[in-house]
Amino acid sequence: MPQPHLMIHIVPGKCDYCGCCVGVCPEDAIELMESKIAIIEERCTNCRKCVWACPWEVIEFHKEGVAGMPVHTPQILNEPVEFK
Amino acid sequence: MSVYDYDVIVVGAGPAGTTAARYAAAGGAKVLVLEKDRDVGYPVRCGEAVSHEGVAQFIAPDPKWIASTVTKFRLVAPNGSSVLPKLDGGGYVLERRIFDYELAKLAANAGAEVITKAYVYDLLRENGTVTGVRALIKDQKRDIRAKIIIAADGVESRVGKWAGMDTTCHIRDMESCAQMTLSGIDVEEDVLDFYFGDNVSPGGYLWVFPKGKDTANVGLGLSVDQAKKKSAIRYLHEFVERKYPKAAMLTHIAGGVPCAKTNPEIVKGNVILVGDAAHQVNPVSGGGIISGMIGGMIGGQVAAEAVQSGDMKHLREYDKRWHKRLGWRHDIFYNIRNAIGGFDDRTYNNICDSALKLPVEKRTLGGIFRAALWNQPSMILDVAKVFVA
Ligand SMILES: Cc1cc2nc3c(=O)[nH]c(=O)nc-3n(C[C@H](O)[C@H](O)[C@H](O)COP(=O)(O)OP(=O)(O)OC[C@H]3O[C@@H](n4cnc5c(N)ncnc54)[C@H](O)[C@@H]3O)c2cc1C
Ligand code: SF4
Ligand code: SF4
Numbered sequence: 001m002p003q004p005h006l007m008i009h010i011v012p013g014k015c016d017y018c019g020c021c022v023g024v025c026p027e028d029a030i031e032l033m034e035s036k037i038a039i040i041e042e043r044c045t046n047c048r049k050c051v052w053a054c055p056w057e058v059i060e061f062h063k064e065g066v067a068g069m070p071v072h073t074p075q076i077l078n079e080p081v082e083f084k
Numbered sequence: 085m086s087v088y089d090y091d092v093i094v095v096g097a098g099p100a101g102t103t104a105a106r107y108a109a110a111g112g113a114k115v116l117v118l119e120k121d122r123d124v125g126y127p128v129r130c131g132e133a134v135s136h137e138g139v140a141q142f143i144a145p146d147p148k149w150i151a152s153t154v155t156k157f158r159l160v161a162p163n164g165s166s167v168l169p170k171l172d173g174g175g176y177v178l179e180r181r182i183f184d185y186e187l188a189k190l191a192a193n194a195g196a197e198v199i200t201k202a203y204v205y206d207l208l209r210e211n212g213t214v215t216g217v218r219a220l221i222k223d224q225k226r227d228i229r230a231k232i233i234i235a236a237d238g239v240e241s242r243v244g245k246w247a248g249m250d251t252t253c254h255i256r257d258m259e260s261c262a263q264m265t266l267s268g269i270d271v272e273e274d275v276l277d278f279y280f281g282d283n284v285s286p287g288g289y290l291w292v293f294p295k296g297k298d299t300a301n302v303g304l305g306l307s308v309d310q311a312k313k314k315s316a317i318r319y320l321h322e323f324v325e326r327k328y329p330k331a332a333m334l335t336h337i338a339g340g341v342p343c344a345k346t347n348p349e350i351v352k353g354n355v356i357l358v359g360d361a362a363h364q365v366n367p368v369s370g371g372g373i374i375s376g377m378i379g380g381m382i383g384g385q386v387a388a389e390a391v392q393s394g395d396m397k398h399l400r401e402y403d404k405r406w407h408k409r410l411g412w413r414h415d416i417f418y419n420i421r422n423a424i425g426g427f428d429d430r431t432y433n434n435i436c437d438s439a440l441k442l443p444v445e446k447r448t449l450g451g452i453f454r455a456a457l458w459n460q461p462s463m464i465l466d467v468a469k470v471f472v473a
Contacts, residue, residue, distance in 0.1 A: 018129055019240025020260055020340025024308060026252045028245045033203050034121050053308045055260045055316035055338040079205060 007046045007062050008039050014058040021050035021059060090116045091391040092384075093217055093230040094196075095204045095243050097124045099373050100359020101236030102187040102198075103142065103380035104387070108234070109194035111388020116228065117191065118202040118219055125184025129339035130373070131263065132178040132301050133276060133293050138374035139176065142381070143190065149183040150176045151295035155274045159452070161436035162281030162429040169439075169447040171276070177293045177301060178373075187377075207233065207246045207355070214247060214355055232387045232399070233355045236380060239340045241361035249349040253363065255308035256425075257344035259288060259370055262316040263303030264324065266331035271300045280432045284323055286310045287425045288370075299334070305341055305370055307425060343367040345418045346411045351403050354396045358383040364406070367414060367421040375410055382406050 015037050022030045029043035030050060051059045094105045097119035109115045121127075132151070139145065154175050160166045188198055201222050208216035208227050216229035235243035244251040277292040284290045290304035304320055317338070324331065344363045350356060358364065359376030366375055386402040427435075439452045 016338040018261075018338040018340060019238060020258065020338065022240035022242065023253045023340050023342055024255050024258050028242055031205075032240050034201070049255050049308070052255060052312040053258055053260050053340065055262045055311070055340070057315050057317065 006039060006041050006044055007064075008044055008048070008050065009060045009062055010037055010039065011058050011060060014056060016056050016058070018055065020053045020055060024049045024053045088229045088231055089216070090114050090228065090230040092116070092232045092234060092387050093118065093228060094234045094236055095217065096120075096236035096238055096359070096361070097184070097188055097198060097200070098236060098238055098359060098376070099184060099187055100361070100364070100376035100380040101234070102184070102191045102196075103377040104234045104236055104358050104384035105191040105196040105198075106187070106194045107381045107384030108387045108391075109191065109196040109384075111385055111392070113232075113388045113391045115191075115196040116230070117188075117196055117198040118204055118217070118221075118228075119198065119200045120203040122201045124188045124198070124200060125181045127337060128180045128335065129261075129263065129337050130178075130180050130301075131291050131293055131303055131370075132180050132295075133175060133291070133371070134178060134373050135171075135173055135175045137173045139178075142374075142377055143186060145176065146186070149179045149186060151179045151299075151301075152177040152273050152293070154276050154294070157276040157278060157449075159436060159439070160277060160279045161432045162283060163433045163436075165433070165436050165440070167436055167439040167447060167452070168275070169449065169452065172448060175276070177276075177295055179295070204237070204243065207243065214353060217243075231354060231391060232396070234380075234383055234387060235355060235357045235361045236359050236376075238360045239342055241357065243355070244347070244349075244352075244357045244361060247352050247355035249347065249352050249355075249357065251347050251357065251361065251363070253340075253342040253344055257342060257363075257367070258308045259305035259341040259343050260308050260311040260316045261303060261305040261339040261341060261370075262320040263301065263335070263337045263339060264320065265295070265299065265334040266302050266324065266328055267299040267334050268330065268332045269298060269300060269328045271297065273297050279323075280427075281429050283429075285319055287427075290319070290323060302328075303337075303339075305339075305343075307343075341365055341370045341372065343370055343418075343421060345415050346406065350406065351399050354399065356383050356387065356399055356402050362406075364410070364414070367418040368424065375414070378410055379406055382409065 027043045029040045091113040094117045203220045206218040271294040279290040285304040288306040293301040342363045347363045350362045358379040364379040365372035390398040
């Protein structure tokens with residue numbers, strides 16, 4: 001199993017679903033629904049703009065990745081993410 | 085020959101989207117609005133302040149969505165001194181959860197359909213042309229076909245990107261915001277308060293907008309460049325602990341405002357952007373309700389005209405009309421925003437001092453700006469254009 005290259009971690013349960021992070025993401029790598037949010041792994045470049053933009057300190061950057069970090073990836077780009 | 089379900093699909097039921105739907109439907113188009121949330125107008129991510137002049141061009145002011153009528157505003161400098169100018173023409177602090185509903189009703193009365201809990205996750209394409217949207221409606225996937233897509237999907241807009249327009253907001257232009265509704269506090273019912281300074285909101289401002297005598301919408305926005313060092317919610321909590329330690333917190337909300345120039349592209353093929361999705365926000369104040377509605381109105385009208393004539397090239401008219409109406413002003417405001425963003429505490433204190441030296445009748449926003457300009461001569465021309473026009 002390849003290691004997930006994703007270093008961006010959305011702390012579960014903390015998000016307010018405001019969209020500020022989505023507005024600054026240059027890669028269209030964040031899927032935001034009424035009360036669900038996920039990073040689209042294959043698009044994210046770990047640029048950290050979403051981390052800085054979040055008013056709520058919900059998004060964290062971990063250089064080494066986080067063990068057991070939940071990664072939600074849509075099967076088809078722009079298909080709604082399957083949330084577990 | 086394709087069969088369309090609708091002439092126009094509007095994505096997002098904020099003020100820009102419902103206004104676009106209203107004018108498109110009034111122009112004879114068959115319109116559908118899709119909103120991802122279960123409720124129009126909720127949650128409220130907004131300071132809720134508008135000018136009387138701005139709102140009255142769309143809807144007659146009604147006590148049921150007015151929390152306070154305001155006549156003055158107070159600018160509070162970092163050293164605590166303040167100046168209280170008159171608000172030309174007056175304004176309101178809205179009850180947006182009701183206001184947004186009323187705007188949606190206007191769209192419905194004009195003939196538009198509205199569906200909530202309808203998340204648009206992609207555009208539908210046939211032979212390289214956009215022919216509709218792909219939506220998840222109450223957990224069912226549905227493809228809906230339309231001649232024109234109006235993206236009114238707010239700060240989190242993605243529809244424009246899917247149509248090939250780069251709508252990413254630069255982090256220096258995005259305001260990262262935190263907002264609360266505080267109750268059980270003393271407020272002056274007719275005054276909008278603005279606090280400036282490195283301690284409250286570096287490069288931005290903090291607002292206390294009255295909603296009656298004992299309640300206020302309190303919030304702040306700071307550019308992401310600043311928020312990098314310390315987040316919006318921290319600044320807000322610190323201010324509230326200092327100023328209103330006993331307040332009850334009725335709402336507690338995050339938000340973002342794209343305080344940029346209008347997006348370089350707001351029309352592509354048969355897709356147009358309105359409101360926050362098009363960055364149609366006043367870059368100095370962060371106010372985007374009225375300007376988004378103006379964008380929505382023009383977009384809706386042009387869309388209806390294009391449907392009537394069958395000529396989608398007509399949609400380019402939207403870009404022209406928007407820039408003629410408001411876009412040119414926002415370009416100038418954007419330069420002012422950049423100058424203000426560099427103000428330090430001393431500059432704000434000086435501005436307040438020089439404003440206090442003005443005779444009372446000259447203490448208007450324009451007068452204060454002019455007085456402040458001695459520090460920033462390069463801004464004089466830009467500001468003159470705004471206040472003289
Ligand atoms: C904290 C804060 C304070 C503010 N204070 C003021 C103020 O005092 N005065 C003022 O004039 N302006 C203020 N603004 C700005 C103002 O709120 C916005 O400019 C305005 O709401 C923009 O309207 P809109 O219709 O473009 O977008 P929104 O009101 O954001 O509406 C967009 C809608 O689209 C929906 N949507 C998004 N994506 C999808 C999708 N994929 N599918 C379906 N639906 C979707 C969203 O759920 C949302 O309902 C403030 C903003 C913030 C964040
Ligand atoms: S790190 Fe950058 S690319 Fe990845 S989601 Fe955040 S803003 Fe988008
Ligand atoms: S900016 Fe923060 S609070 Fe807002 S949607 Fe993104 S992660 Fe959630």
